[in-house]
Every structure is written in C-alpha cells, then in structure tokens.
Amino acid sequence: MEIAFDKSGGLVPAIIQDEATGDVLMLGFMNADSFELTRSTGEVVFFSRSRKRLWKKGGSSGHVLKVSDIRIDCDADALLIRVTPVGPGVCHEGYRSCFFRSLDHEGEPRVIAERTFSPDTVYSQAKSPSANEAK
Amino acid sequence: MEIAFDKSGGLVPAIIQDEATGDVLMLGFMNADSFELTRSTGEVVFFSRSRKRLWKKGGSSGHVLKVSDIRIDCDADALLIRVTPVGPGVCHEGYRSCFFRSLDHEGEPRVIAERTFSPDTVYSQAKSPSANEAK
Numbered sequence: 001m002e003i004a005f006d007k008s009g010g011l012v013p014a015i016i017q018d019e020a021t022g023d024v025l026m027l028g029f030m031n032a033d034s035f036e037l038t039r040s041t042g043e044v045v046f047f048s049r050s051r052k053r054l055w056k057k058g059g060s061s062g063h064v065l066k067v068s069d070i071r072i073d074c075d076a077d078a079l080l081i082r083v084t085p086v087g088p089g090v091c092h093e094g095y096r097s098c099f100f101r102s103l104d105h106e107g108e109p110r111v112i113a114e115r116t117f118s119p120d121t122v123y124s125q126a127k128s129p130s131a132n133e134a135k
Numbered sequence: 136m137e138i139a140f141d142k143s144g145g146l147v148p149a150i151i152q153d154e155a156t157g158d159v160l161m162l163g164f165m166n167a168d169s170f171e172l173t174r175s176t177g178e179v180v181f182f183s184r185s186r187k188r189l190w191k192k193g194g195s196s197g198h199v200l201k202v203s204d205i206r207i208d209c210d211a212d213a214l215l216i217r218v219t220p221v222g223p224g225v226c227h228e229g230y231r232s233c234f235f236r237s238l239d240h241e242g243e244p245r246v247i248a249e250r251t252f253s254p255d256t257v258y259s260q261a262k263s264p265s266a267n268e269a270k
Contacts, residue, residue, distance in 0.1 A: 001238060001242050001243055001244045008184070013148045013162055015150050015159055015162060017159060021157075022156075022157030022158070023157070024150055024152060024159065024215050026208065026213075027148055027150060027208065027213040039238075039242065049143070069237055070237065070238045071234040071235075071236060071237050071238070071247075072234070072236050072237075072238060072244060073161065073162065073233040073234050074226050074227065074228050074230075074233045074235070075233075078161075078162040078233075078234075080159050080234040091209050092209065093209050095209075098208040098209045098210075098213075099206040099207065099208050099213075099215040100206075100209070101206060101207050102204055102205065102206050102207075103136060103174075103205045103206070103207060107136050107174065108136055109136045109207060112206075
C-alpha cells in the first residue's frame with residue numbers, strides 16, 4: 001500500500017482515536033520512517049515538524065499509544081490510527097485528549113473536559129520549543 | 136480565539152467526526168476563510184489544496200456536513216469538527232467514511248465497510264483532478 005507522503009512535503013496527518021471510546025485524542029504528522037516504526041513496533045511514532053525529527057509519543061512520559069488498527073483514507077493521504085492509550089492522557093496540558101476545548105458562538109474557547117493528570121509532575125524536563133511535543 | 140493558520144502555510148487540518156456514532160468520516164484542510172464560512176454557515180467548507188480554492192463539502196452531491204461542535208487542540212493548529220452528515224456518505228468512492236480501509240499485517244489495505252451509495256449516480260459530472268474533491 002503506497003501512502004501519499006510526497007503530496008505534502010513527505011508528511012501525512014495521522015488522527016489518533018481511542019479505540020474503546022471513539023474519542024479523537026490528537027493529531028500528529030508522520031513521514032515514511034515514523035509510519036514504518038509505528039507499524040513495526042505497534043506504538044505511535046510521529047515526525048515532529050518543529051524539531052524535524054522522529055518523536056515517539058510517550059517517550060518521556062511513558063504515555064505511549066498502543067496501535068490497534070491503522071486505517072487509510074480514499075486518497076491515501078491521511079491516516080486514522082486507532083489506539084489504546086497507556087496512561088491518563090495524551091495532552092501536555094494534562095487532559096485525556098488534546099481537543100479539550102470547544103469554540104462557543106463567539107468563537108471563544110471553552111474547556112469541556114476535566115484534567116486527568118498534572119503536567120508538572122509528568123513532564124519534569126525543561127520546556128521544549130513546542131511544549132506539545134514533550135508529551 | 137486565534138487559530139495557528141500561519142504554522143503551515145495558512146492551512147490547518149480539520150478532522151470530521153460523526154457526532155452520533157463517533158466515527159471519523161474524513162480529514163480536510165481549512166484556511167481562515169473556509170473556517171469562518173464553516174462557523175458562520177454551520178456547514179463544512181474546506182480549502183482544496185490541489186485546486187487552491189474554497190470547497191464546500193456536498194456542493195455537488197448535496198451531502199453537506201452540518202456542524203454540531205468545533206473543537207480545537209492544545210496548540211491551536213488542528214480542528215475537530217463534530218457533524219451530522221446529510222446523505223449516505225462523505226466518500227467519493229461511495230462509503231460513509233473515507234477511512235473504509237484498514238491495513239493488514241503486511242500493510243495491504245482491506246475494505247472494512249459496506250458501500251452506502253453509488254458514486255456514479257451521485258457524482259455525474261466529469262472527473263476532477265482530485266476525485267475526492269468532487270464529493
């Protein structure tokens with residue numbers, strides 16, 4: 001199966017969905033190497049656009065994403081990866097999902113979820129250029 | 136709420152999720168204009184990367200996506216749009232979801248869904264450069 005990595009600079013978006021609940025947890029990008037590592041290891045590895053290197057999800061926090069199923073869209077340029085998340089959440093702000101805010105009618109964000117862990121405790125290292133990628 | 140359109144050339148990925156079932160239906164991209172149209176009209180409008188213009192989902196097929204909720208991720212660079220889909224499916228190949236294939240252990244795609252409509256009947260116009268965008 002050829003994935004259209006070439007279509008946008010070698011990267012395709014990868015949607016991460018909790019297999020048990022159906023909740024969308026986050027979106028990352030994968031290049032061919034990170035995709036192959038995700039397939040072969042059974043744990044999600046992204047490509048960090050800001051750091052320009054492979055980024056194993058849960059590498060520092062231990063909150064890895066165990067792959068249940070990999071789906072591909074009709075144009076082969078987007079991935080849907082269904083996972084079992086290890087740990088209380090995937091978001092560096094301490095939530096189960098990175099999509100913890102909903103926009104109201106004025107376009108203002110409202111938090112719609114409860115914090116499930118303390119980011120200060122889990123991420124004890126120095127802040128990274130993109131905090132999200134410390135996850 | 137500022138969305139990080141500038142982070143990757145003016146576009147952010149927008150995950151489309153069926154509000155009723157939790158199924159991920161497709162992924163498209165939005166620029167600031169398509170996002171504002173999506174918000175103001177309550178129906179999903181993408182930006183087509185190949186045609187470089189706004190692309191109203193369901194513009195030709197009538198299979199529009201009614202917006203229930205717009206969520207934004209921690210970095211404000213990805214959108215999760217929960218919708219009620221009008222019609223039998225969003226995929227130009229005749230499926231309810233564009234993610235109708237799963238990769239097996241050899242990386243080969245296997246169709247895991249039933250066709251819900253005939254694309255030939257719904258999309259009677261000439262083929263577009265990216266068939267997906269005729270949807």
